[in-house]
Amino acid sequence: MSDEKYKMIVAVDIVLFTIKENDLKVLLIKRLHDPFKEMWAIPGGRVEQNESLKAAAERELSEEVNVKVDYLEQLYTFGEPQRDPRGRVISVVYYALVSSDNIKPMAGSDAKEFRWHSMFKLPKLAFDHKEILDYALQRLRYKLGYTTVGFELLQEKFTLTELQKMYETILDKQLDKRNFRKKIFSLDIVNPTLDSRMEGPHRPAKLYTFKKKYLTFSSDIV
Amino acid sequence: MSDEKYKMIVAVDIVLFTIKENDLKVLLIKRLHDPFKEMWAIPGGRVEQNESLKAAAERELSEEVNVKVDYLEQLYTFGEPQRDPRGRVISVVYYALVSSDNIKPMAGSDAKEFRWHSMFKLPKLAFDHKEILDYALQRLRYKLGYTTVGFELLQEKFTLTELQKMYETILDKQLDKRNFRKKIFSLDIVNPTLDSRMEGPHRPAKLYTFKKKYLTFSSDIV
């Protein structure tokens, strides 16, 4: 069934998002060799013969980045004939969300240079990876509107201000504090805890956890 | 860069929708050979070495089905290792919308048996194509809510009742006539024409055309 005139490589690439320092970050790897030497790229690699696409994405994240993600969803498949100058590469791209406290110090790094970059201040990117990141951000923004995926970016316990900041950061717009809280409570997706967090000379904030029972909503969250 | 231990085939498959007889139809091909002999499948085929994925989908539609579609969008990539018993096939699936009056009598058929099937009364399907169709319907329903893709299923001139029936058919629920018209007019997406259509012993219906200027909306259509 295979045929010598077809030389195609099937790869997975992963857009890994997190929230750090009130900013939306994406994990990039600096390329050490041509093509696109010295430019930044999203992690990825070839799909093995007997693994599913999603398993390949998880394996690459584990091997290359040493991260186990909380959320992983197929984004889009990029397959323009000339997107990789070395040959035909069909890249099935996933995007992943991870809480910033689930990030270990990237031991499996193979001496590669990794870095979290702000999605709003990206360096020069290899291949068509700029297009991929733009599309991933767009998808993430859409999904924030009618699902609770955003919670995967937060720690297990979070304050309502952190929750709101997460939405504001990703959507890149300000939200009204009172309306936001009203909406979150009316959706019944958070549980108050008995804990609170002190963070300076002011009233401590209550900590909440996420009720996982709902993932999508008929009405909008934000 | 290629390697003998990787034997993967990259294919495109297409879910082709139309509206006929107030029903949502999908084009299926009867398989003449094993595996899944006698079962129905969606059209598709191998991606050529130097064509884009979308071009491959268009070529398959043109060659296999002799249809030029009005709307074509990538749906999802299916790549479970065992989805095709003959070997590893990564299938990039597109879905397409065509107006029922753009369907020519399928000359390029190569003696294959084609048929439009109701999405609500599907026969036994080959491979994972049932899963693909379910997902395509879900996507189409979502997209109807905030885009005007549904208009691609109608003829150039249409009545408001036809438009409403299209939404009702796909969403599989009844809509209120007055509210539906109010909403369509408020969105400013149709132009009245001077024509009207007679269809029996009753008042003739005005014909409208679609204003293509908007494709997506911030508020919902239905």
Place this chain on the structure above:
DNA sequence: CCAAAAGTGTTAGTGATACACCCATGT
């Protein structure tokens, strides 16, 4: 007592829903 972020309600406006009758036509 001061600075800083946490927390809390009301009002006005906008959009969604529910609902019933007259109109234009062919037979």
Place this chain on the structure above:
DNA sequence: ACATGGGTGTATCACTAACACTTTTGG
């Protein structure tokens, strides 16, 4: 004149958006 689908408006309800002050704490 009647049967058939085409076409129209209003009232209620729910949700969204705008807006400012009090509370709790550490220093």
